[in-house]
Amino acid sequence: MATDHADQTGIKYEEEFIKNPRGLKLFTCKWLPENRDPKALIFMCHGTGMRLAKEGYEVHGIDYEGHGKSSGLQGFVPSFKNIIDDCFEHFVSVCEKGKNKNKARYLLGESMGGAVALLLHRKQPSFWNGAILVAPMCKIADELKPHPMVISILSRLSNVFPTWRIVPMQDIIDVAFKSMEKRQEIRANPLCYKGRPRLKTAHQLLMVSLEIEKNLNQVSLPFLIVHGGDDIVTDPSVSKLLYDTALSKDKTFKLYPGMWHALTSAEPPESIDLVFSDIIAWLDERTLTSSEHLRSSEMEQKAMHDGLLSGKNI
Template structure:
């Protein structure tokens, strides 16, 4: 497999780190959108399986993340709409780089929420969408007062470190948690207020427009995910008007299913789901 790296200048002048792994005999292409605080190089083991199946994978480090961060990752971005514009531009590049091939989109966690919102707002022509532990619904019991305050905090203190995520909920495998914590390109501090507020608005939008989702869809989530709410995946699955939709809940699964105890089954499911739609 051939690895490519480059930079992309966004509509508002930011520079994003892009990379791609090209299949030897490509049958399809995929844009992969990573999760909150992490970066695109953490998916190499999944990419290898996709490449073996003939799927070239294009991905990027999002605003404030990984190698796209100016100094070091801070997980900060001003606007989810800007992030959606990035996804739209890069999905266009994927399609132009792989003319005539079916193009898929994969999103994990925050990336899953962004991809779901992108499909709803932009109506892209895609062969299918894979959403892994997508951020679609806030955690059960989230304080309504806190939600109401989030708008004001985001406006006046956008970079205030507001919400700390528990890294131990990433995986049931201790070594995977340690890899996550020791990766210099993973942001593990509290999430900035603006980022959190923008994601909350994004989730509200998806919940209110889920019935407009009409692309082939594979949703995967762990039943014990403590970072994104599995009920969000159930909500999208129940409301999406896609004729071709699949929901797989992994019993006991934590947040990063491709790095959890069921990872082989999870990755095989993703690859086989795509292969079936290429047949």
């Protein structure tokens, strides 16, 4: 089932439920500019696409299993690999549509979505044209990580009582969102899970963050990292480490002093505008280059084709 509507901003919004191979219904959505051909495709691992759609990009999103409007026990991630597979299959299906085959494709991941974006890149390194990583979860911040002894015990318990909500952790909402209004909005939203992390979910996140941290030097796609300087949920120094060690030749790291974790949604409007202007500038520059490269390649193929035909006529 799919629904869509357009608003007065010139943005068309559509949503649809799809079924994954495990029989779960997953919520998907997209934002696209009306009456114009999108510049490129952006696949969101977490976030909202309105701002980017206003700038001419077609943005696709998906709610993970157990998150948002998708099926599954709320806040429960039995396997991070399943999340990666669900995202990859949906995103690739969008890219394979005829009108999209020649469009540049970018990943955008915020917080845990940053980990998803990095793992999607690792699954198919040459498939994506680039990634925007917003305060990415490359490592659980030391301030939020349980004691090593607690981690060891919880790891064993996660296989016995996977859905139990007993993992000790600081209230993320209070330390992630600077805006009090945003905190109230999230606490009032029944689709946002606000309980303690479930045992299996916490274990999966920990294992994934350790895996990513260990393989930072294997990242090879073009990327932009934006991170708040006062973020204590995900560590800005690890984002800097990713920037320093990644194989990517095209990489950019922007640190915003004084900003917290939710730097695209819970900062003062002028700060949010600054972050988005940097993201859009980065995308526009690479999308133009990508389009020119595509046109150049098409012209070369045409010239070769014309030459071959000319040769046949001699």
